[in-house]
Amino acid sequence: TLGARVALVEKRALGGDCLYTGCVPSKTLIKSARFAHEARQTQKYGFQALEPKFSDDSFASIINRVQNVIEIIEHHDAPEVFEKMGVEVVFGSPRFLNSGEIEVALKDSDEKRVMRAKRFCISTGSRPFTPPIEGLKETGYITNEEVFHLKTLPKRLFVLGAGAIGIELGQAAPPSDKKSFTGSIMSKAVRPRG
Incomplete structure (x- = not known):
């Protein structure tokens, strides 16, 4: 210190x-x-x-x-x-x-x-950002805070966000078969319409 x-x-x-x-x-x-x-x-x-x-x-x-x-x-x-x-x-x-x-x-x-204290250092980290996309709330989406606690293999996984964890989740998606999920990455530059 x-x-x-x-x-x-x-x-x-x-x-x-x-x-x-x-x-x-x-x-x-x-x-x-x-x-x-x-x-x-x-x-x-x-x-x-x-x-x-x-x-x-x-x-x-x-x-x-x-x-x-x-x-x-x-x-x-x-x-x-x-x-x-x-x-x-x-x-x-x-x-x-x-x-x-x-x-x-x-x-x-x-x-x-x-x-x-004389000085404070604020280092709060972050939490997942949920973009204002129409219909998203109704999808039952999960964030990186929940994905590593899933109990069953999703049939598909669409990864929204091209940050480090989003890209890694896309890489880790199992290959296509009957019960696998597929990883897709959407650029942060994509903005919702409206």
Whole structure:
């Protein structure tokens, strides 16, 4: 902390987007897709061709693997890691009282705590943006916050958004067969009509 007293206020979980709904689960899903792709290529190397089958059971196993990888990595973002570096970790929802104070509604408690500082660094991350597209609300859409918790293999998956996670989800989509989903990517430049 370079000698400064530092407190980190987190509303949800340390590790945030990358660990739970972004980089880590997305790249783990891509690894499974890559393995399936390579299995189909074995004939090129003199082996009998393999054809991985995607079913709800295999998809559930892939999603379980994604969650297991998250569990393996999440200890690197545990509060104890930050506390060993001299950072106080506080879980809750903050609000500014004035330019030098915040009030934190502590998570899993009715208590509030006032914290004072000379400087505040706001690093809130982001949440999925739902574009104002006519009819979208009625589709039962999911975001990157839900996709890595699906229990069954979607028949189709249309990925709206060409950010890193959107492109990776498109790459990880299983190939076409009876129960597979297909990944499509729509540019951020596309605007709804009207």
